[in-house]
Amino acid sequence: MPTWNDAPAQALPRGFVWGVSTSSYQIEGAVQADGRGPSVWDSYSRVPGHIANGDTGDVACDHYHRYAEDIALMRGLGVGAYRFSVAWPRVLPAGTGVANEAGLVFYDRLIDGLLAAGIDPWLCLYHWDLPQALQDRGGWLNRDIAGWFADYAGLIARRFGDRVRRFATFNEPSVFTLFGYGFAWHPPGTTEPADLWKAIHHVNLAHGAGVDALRQAAPAASVGAIHNVQPARPVQQTAADEAAATLLDEYWNKAFPEAQILGHYPPALSRAIEPFIQSGDMARICRQPDWFGVNHYSPIYARADPAARLGFAWADSPPDVPRSPIGWQLDPAAFRDTLIDVHRRYRLPIYVLENGAGAVEKPDASGEVNDRERIDYLATYTGALRAAVAAGADVRGYFVWSLLDNFEWGAGYANRFGLVYVDYPTQRRIPKASARWYAEMIRAEKARATR
Numbered sequence: 001m002p003t004w005n006d007a008p009a010q011a012l013p014r015g016f017v018w019g020v021s022t023s024s025y026q027i028e029g030a031v032q033a034d035g036r037g038p039s040v041w042d043s044y045s046r047v048p049g050h051i052a053n054g055d056t057g058d059v060a061c062d063h064y065h066r067y068a069e070d071i072a073l074m075r076g077l078g079v080g081a082y083r084f085s086v087a088w089p090r091v092l093p094a095g096t097g098v099a100n101e102a103g104l105v106f107y108d109r110l111i112d113g114l115l116a117a118g119i120d121p122w123l124c125l126y127h128w129d130l131p132q133a134l135q136d137r138g139g140w141l142n143r144d145i146a147g148w149f150a151d152y153a154g155l156i157a158r159r160f161g162d163r164v165r166r167f168a169t170f171n172e173p174s175v176f177t178l179f180g181y182g183f184a185w186h187p188p189g190t191t192e193p194a195d196l197w198k199a200i201h202h203v204n205l206a207h208g209a210g211v212d213a214l215r216q217a218a219p220a221a222s223v224g225a226i227h228n229v230q231p232a233r234p235v236q237q238t239a240a241d242e243a244a245a246t247l248l249d250e251y252w253n254k255a256f257p258e259a260q261i262l263g264h265y266p267p268a269l270s271r272a273i274e275p276f277i278q279s280g281d282m283a284r285i286c287r288q289p290d291w292f293g294v295n296h297y298s299p300i301y302a303r304a305d306p307a308a309r310l311g312f313a314w315a316d317s318p319p320d321v322p323r324s325p326i327g328w329q330l331d332p333a334a335f336r337d338t339l340i341d342v343h344r345r346y347r348l349p350i351y352v353l354e355n356g357a358g359a360v361e362k363p364d365a366s367g368e369v370n371d372r373e374r375i376d377y378l379a380t381y382t383g384a385l386r387a388a389v390a391a392g393a394d395v396r397g398y399f400v401w402s403l404l405d406n407f408e409w410g411a412g413y414a415n416r417f418g419l420v421y422v423d424y425p426t427q428r429r430i431p432k433a434s435a436r437w438y439a440e441m442i443r444a445e446k447a448r449a450t451r
Ligand code: GCO
Pocket: 023, 026, 171, 172, 175, 228, 295, 354, 401, 407, 408, 409, 417
C-alpha cells in the first residue's frame, strides 16, 4: 500500500479539478437584504450561548456585496471550480411559493462572474440554512418537506441549469441531522431519537425527489451529494466502545449514502427508521448519482454511554495524537483509506469537496499570514489523495475548505479555515501563504498535465 509520503510523484487523472469551497450562511451576510427570508441559523445564532462570542452570520464576509472581489481571488488562485451553496431563504423567503427575483439575480451575477473568470460553478442546494418558515411548519419532521425541497430544486435548475452543470442536493446531511436532532448542537436543538430517525428519512426522501427535479429541469445536470466520510473509532478498545463506534459509523457515514446509492439503511438504523418508511420510499430515495462528494478532516471517536438516548456519545480523539492548530487529529492515512473505501463501496467518481485546516491566526507585523501548518496539512493530505489514486481510487477533484475565513458555526469567527484571511472589521481580504502555495501547486499540476 503506497503511503502519502512517496505519493507526491503520483500523477492525477487527466482533467483533475482543483477548487475551493464555501457555503451561503457562512460567507454571504446581507441576511435581510433584498427580500431574503430568515433561516434557522439566523434564529439559532441569536440565542445567547449558541455561538462563541455571540457571533452571527448577519455580516459574515459580506460576500453578497463583495462576490466580484472574491471571484478575482479565485482567479488569482488558478482554481478551475468553485463550490458554493444557494441560500434557500434568499430565493424562496417563505421556503415555498413566490420566488424572490432579487435573490435569484444575486446568484445569476455570481454564476456569470465565475464563468467569465473560467471557473466552473458547483452549486449545492442545501448547506444547512433551512428557511425558518419551513421549520415553523415542522421542517425535516414534516414528510411534505420532500416536495418543498423538490420544488426548490426545480426552481434552481430551471434558472441556472443553462450555465451550471454540477449540482449537489445536500451538504453533510448526517451532520445537520445528528447535531440538530441528536446532540442539540445545531438547530432545531432537540434530542428526541424518533425525531432524528424521522429527519434522516425525510432528508433522504427530499434527496431522491430533488435529484428527479434537477434532472427533469436540467437534463445535462451532473448530480451528486456531499457526504462527510470519516473513520468512526472507539475511544477505548472495549466491546462497549466498539459497539458505540459502529452506531456512530451508521449515523455519520452510512445513513445517507447507503440509502441513496445502495437502496437500504445500515442494520441498526434500518430497525429504528422502519416505523417511518412508507411503501415505495426506498425506491423514491435511491437514485444513481453521477459522482460522490467527500468531505474529510480527521477520524471521529465514540464511547459507550448507557445514559445517552442514542446509546453512544461523541468522544474526543485520544490525547496522544498529532493535531491541527484547533486540535483536530491529523491522520492522512485515514483520508487515504477513506477514499479507497468509498471507491470500493460505491464505485462512483469521487470529488473531495472539503478538506482543510482550521487555525486561530492573525497577520504578523508585516501584515502577512504565514500559515505554515495549513500548508503542511494541505501538502500531506493531497499526498494522501495521490496515494489513494495510486491504489486505484477514482478521485477526480480536490476542493479546499475554504476560500475565505468564515462563520464556523458554533465556533463563530474564532476558527479560521480560509486560504484568504478576512479582517472582519474592515472586510479586507489578505491571501495567506497557503493561498500562494495552493496557486503554485495548481500551476505545477497544470504544467505537468500538458507535458
Ligand atoms: C462542515 C461544513 C463546513 C465547515 C467545515 C469546517 O463540514 O462542518 O461543511 O461548513 O465549516 O467543515 O468545520
